[in-house]
Amino acid sequence: MNTKTTKDLICSIFNAGQILRERAREESNLTDCSFLHMHTLHYVEENGSANMKEIAQFLHITPPSATSVVNSLVKRGFIVRAGSDADRRSIRLQVTKTGQKLLHDSFQRIMATVEENINKLSETEKKAFLSILNKIS
DSSP states (O other), X not given: OOHHHHHHHHHHHHHHHHHHHHHHHHHHTOTTOOHHHHHHHHHHHHHSOBOHHHHHHHXXXXXXXXXXXXXXXXXXXXXXXXXXXXXXXXXXXXXXXXXXXXXXXXXXXXXXXXXHHHTTSOHHHHHHHHHHHXXXX
């Protein structure tokens, strides 16, 4: 593959991702939460709790960046830090009732928006798209 094709592909991937995120955010009224915030909330809820290292690894970001994301969620009351009785140095993050409400209220609207955009593809295109995403991720 030549350099121009690679650059065009990278730009198209980023543009498509940005457009889908913006549309989903507009549709779900998530004016103060980014997809990174929602992804973090979802991860913590799915796992019951998580520590900062796990979140950083899951999001493929540095621990200081994960701390920034989590601090924002804590400040908004969506996540709480909980100490461990077994190891006082260990801090686990848990989704609050407010965070759960945000996740559940928003998830269906986000899914509907993404589905609406994905449905612009034929079934063959969807299968090919999924196959490509699985191959490169």
